[in-house]
Amino acid sequence: MSHPKRFCLAGVMGLPVLHSRSPRLHNHWFGEAGMSGAYVPLEITPERLEAALRALPALGFAGCNLTIPHKVAAMAMVDEVDETARRIGAINCIVVRPDGQLHATNYDGFGFVESLVEAAPDWRADAGPAVVLGAGGGARAVVVGLADRGAKEIRVINRTHGRALDLAADLGDPVVALPWEARGEALADAATLVNTTSLGMEGQPELAMDLGRLRGDALVSDIVYIPRETRLLAAARARGNRTVNGLGMLIHQARPAFRDWFGVMPQATPALRAMIEATL
Ligand SMILES: NC(=O)c1ccc[n+]([C@@H]2O[C@H](COP(=O)([O-])OP(=O)(O)OC[C@H]3O[C@@H](n4cnc5c(N)ncnc54)[C@H](OP(=O)(O)O)[C@@H]3O)[C@@H](O)[C@H]2O)c1
Secondary structure, eight states: OOOTTSOEEEEEEESSOTTOSHHHHHHHHHHHHTOOEEEEEEEOOGGGHHHHHHHHHHHTOOEEEEOTTSTTGGGGGSSEEOHHHHHHTOOOEEEEOTTSOEEEEOOHHHHHHHHHHHHOTTOOTTSSOEEEEOOSHHHHHHHHHHHHTTOSOEEEEESSHHHHHHHHHHHOTTEEEEEGGGTTGGGTTOSEEEEOSSTTSTTSOOOOOOOTTSOTTOEEEESOOSSSSOHHHHHHHHTTOEEEOTHHHHHHHHHHHHHHHHSOOOOOOHHHHHHHHTTO
């Protein structure tokens, strides 16, 4: 429910945190919904994370988001972690319950899948195998999002193969781990390709990837959003594949958090996207 007589408070805890776009998103939605509130960046060191989390109820916060480096450590500091966050192995959203208990979840996988559906409404997770490059935190969220959406086979391919094997062992069916060298062949019948490595991000090396075997109707996504079009997305677009960058994931993971805190499910409008893009 919304709180017309209450000043709504939420924030993001991280270190560093000033680069976060989340305050712009949530403060835009307060304005749009005619609510009084503020979403603030909270620079919190790891040693003070637990004290900061426990202060949320006393300060009147509805909850908070967590970003680097707190997403995993905070799991042991809250009262309840839901199944989605446990499968991903990290939390990105905490809701303060009426009794002051801290309930944690992770909306990154939801945000990723929503971003695909927004860009390509006819995309289906079960249209064919998905190839996911990377096995870090972003990959785990993407894989859980795809599996929950009905993907029948998810091929996880990572430079450090052991991490891909761990991810497959943790999440079980429908995840299989393939070696990094097999990434070109693994595309053969894939309907979805996702880069979750940091390769291609501003300041990082480029991803070397041969798209020759990719189906013409496959959807290609990169969860990186700086630059807006990575070399992978440019190459996919040039051969006629539909492409989706990581900005939608960032925007869509924030929507259910705002809903959980303030009772209103906000929308990802073109104006909001343009406002965030202007800051990149
Ligand atoms: N759009 C969004 O909302 C969103 C959300 C989360 C993350 N992201 C982005 O996703 C990217 C990854 O984030 P993360 O949290 O998953 O990071 P992470 O947990 O540190 O994982 C990094 C991944 O990149 C791989 N990698 C790094 N350097 C590589 C190289 N030179 N060659 C091959 N693979 C390499 C790593 O492979 P190894 O295991 O071999 O090291 C690992 O799979 C970042 O660019 C981040 O900004 C975007």
